[in-house]
Amino acid sequence: MEVIICIWLGLIGAIMGSFLGCMGYRIPNKIKTTYPSSFCSSCNKPLKWYMNIPIFSYIIQKGRCVYCKEKIGIIYFICEVLGLILFPLNYILFDFDLNFFISTILTCVLITTIVSDFKYYYISDRVLIVSGLCLLVVLYIFLSTSDFLMRLVSAVILFLVMIGLKILGNSMFNKESLGDGDIKLMAVIGLALGLLNSFIGLFFAAFIGLIFSLITIKKNKEGIIPFGPFILIGALIVIYLSNIITPYINSLLSL
Numbered sequence: 402m403e404v405i406i407c408i409w410l411g412l413i414g415a416i417m418g419s420f421l422g423c424m425g426y427r428i429p430n431k432i433k434t435t436y437p438s439s440f441c442s443s444c445n446k447p448l449k450w451y452m453n454i455p456i457f458s459y460i461i462q463k464g465r466c467v468y469c470k471e472k473i474g475i476i477y478f479i480c481e482v483l484g485l486i487l488f489p490l491n492y493i494l495f496d497f498d499l500n501f502f503i504s505t506i507l508t509c510v511l512i513t514t515i516v517s518d519f520k521y522y523y524i525s526d527r528v529l530i531v532s533g534l535c536l537l538v539v540l541y542i543f544l545s546t547s548d549f550l551m552r553l554v555s556a557v558i559l560f561l562v563m564i565g566l567k568i569l570g571n572s573m574f575n576k577e578s579l580g581d582g583d584i585k586l587m588a589v590i591g592l593a594l595g596l597l598n599s600f601i602g603l604f605f606a607a608f609i610g611l612i613f614s615l616i617t618i619k620k621n622k623e624g625i626i627p628f629g630p631f632i633l634i635g636a637l638i639v640i641y642l643s644n645i646i647t648p649y650i651n652s653l654l655s656l
C-alpha cells in the first residue's frame with residue numbers, strides 16, 4: 402500500500418512539476434496559464450501530447466524541441482524531477498500529517514520560483530497568495546486556535562523584519578538589497594514554519610545563497626542573486642530536520 406501511494410505521489414509530483422515549471426515561465430511573461438496549450442518557446446509551435454510527458458519527453462527528445470531542435474531549458478526537467486522525488490519523500494517522512502501538507506505546498510512554490518526567480522528575478526504574487534491560502538486552510542484544520550493565531554503573528558513579524566532588513570540593506574549598500582517578492586515570501590514561510598524555525602530557515606538560505614553567489618561570481622555580472630529559491634530550500638531543510646532541530650532548540654532555550 403505504502404509503495405502504491407509513493408508511486409501515485411511520484412506521478413502527481415512529476416505532473417505538478419511540469420505544470421508549475423511552465424507557470425514559472427508563463428506568469429512573468431504575461432502568458433495566460435490555461436491558453437494557449439503547451440508550445441515551444443523558440444519556434445512557438447504547439448506541442449503534441451506525447452511531447453509533454455513529464456521526464457520521459459525530455460529524455461527521449463534529448464532535451465531539444467522536436468521541430469526546431471532548440472534546447473529546452475534543463476531547469477524544466479529539474480522541476481519535474483523535484484516533483485517526482487519530493488512529493489513521495491514528504492509522505493515517507495511525515496505520512497499525511499501537517500508537515501506533509503506544509504512541505505508539499507512549499508515544494509510547489511519552490512518549483513515555480515526556481516524558474517521565475519532564476520530566469521526572470523520574479524516571484525509571483527498569485528503563487529504566494531494561493532500558497533498562503535492553502536497553508537491557512539491546512540493550519541486551521543491541524544492546529545489549535547492559539548497555535549493558528551501564533552502562525553499569523555509570525556507571518557506579520559517576519560514581514561516587518563524583512564522590510565526592516567531591506568531598509569537597512571538599501572542604506573548600507575546604496576542599492577536594492579532585497580526584492581519585494583522575497584519579503585512577501587518570508588511572510589508565507591512564517592505561516593508555514595512559525596517564527597523560530599523561519600529564522601533558522603533564513604540562516605540556511607543565506608548560507609546556500611552565499612555559496613551560490615561565490616560559485617557564480619564570474620558569470621553573475623549584474624550581481625543580483627535570486628534569493629527566493631534559497632529561502633524555500635532553507636525552509637524545506639528545516640522541515641526535514643524538524644524532528645532533530647526543534648527538540649535541540651527547545652532544550653537550549655530551557656537551559
Ligand SMILES: [Zn+2]
Nearest residue numbers: 441444466469
Ligand atoms: Zn521549437
